[in-house]
Amino acid sequence: MSRMLAVIAATPATLHDAVSGELLDQCAVLARVHSDGWGTAWAGSDGSLSGSRSNNAPASAGEIAAAGAETASARLVYLRFASAESGHHIADVQPFLRGSVAFCHNGALSPREDVLALLSPVERRELTSTTDSEAYFALVKRMLETGAGTPAENVASAVRLLRQSFPEACLNAFVLHAGELFVVQSRGAAPTPIAAFERRGFTLDTLPPGHDGSYNQISFRTAAGKTIVSTTGVDQAGWHPLAEDTVTHFRAGWHTTIRLSGAPSEQ
Structure with missing residues (x-):
């Protein structure tokens, strides 16, 4: 139940230069609702990944911009709305970052034990949070490291495996790997969590x-050598919604899509 934004650019840029101050203002408004922490992860010009996380909501668009002051060729931004079963520690805040992969997920996989059952003992020991999302990340990372397909196909394999155990859950996720972006659009039957918003005083x-x-719809826009991908909550007039049950591979100014059903890819 969180909000996610990603940008990938032909020329490395700060977050403010990549997405505009207006969009960052909208993210700050979103953070008043999705207020259980936030984080960012980015790929430098050499492809190395870095990250920053806080278990407090950002106070302003300026604070978000400051965390994104490093120039990056690709970046994830995550605003957390914690699931009831997960904790409120810094380790629970996304994006998760390990080795060459950064990851964030919007959804809830319950019971968490069913996700853990898909992991090896070593993978379970490596978990540092109380979240189901980190277990999802472990599956994606495994497939990226051991799968025989392209990175997009390997991400899709992880999603298909999870979908068998969680037929209704939202599996929407952003994956940053080797300086490229992979976006899962697979909302399942998960409803908008209106009751959870109401418990925080929002109607x-x-x-x-x-x-x-x-x-739970993800959309994107491409202009001036930059592609921005985002969940709802920011102004997306003229953006393009991603097709349901897909994994889309983004590079700056380019993308291709794999259908999770196994139907032919689109470009």
Whole structure:
């Protein structure tokens, strides 16, 4: 139940230069609702990954921009709305970063024990958080390291495996690997968590846009050598929604899509 944003650019840029101050203002508004921490991970010009996380909500667009002051060729930004079963420690905040992979997930996989059952003993010991999302990350990382397909195909294999155990869960996720972006659009039957928002004092009239039936839709836009991908909650007029049950591989100004059903790819 979180919000995610990613940008990938032909020329490395700061977060502010990549997405505009107006969009960062909208992210700051979103953080008032999704207020259980936030983080960012980015790929430098040499492809190495770095990250920053906080278990407090960002106070302003300026604070988000400051965390994104390093120039990057690709970046993830995550605003957390914690699932009821997960903790509120810094280790629970995404993006998760390990080796050459950064990852964030919008959804809840319950019970968590069913995700853990898909992991090896070594993978379970490596987990540092109380979240189901980190277990999802472990599956994706395993497939990227051991799968026989392309990176997009290997991410898709992890999603298909999870879908067998969680037929209704939202599996939407962003994966940053080797300086490239892979986006999972697979919302399942997960409803918009209106009751959870109401428990925090927000109603449909006071929530930011996109907290309705479109809540689990991811969209993107490409302009001036940069591609921005985001969940709802920011102004997406003229953006392109991703097809359901797909993994889309993004490079700057280019993308290709794999259908999770195994149908032919689109480009």
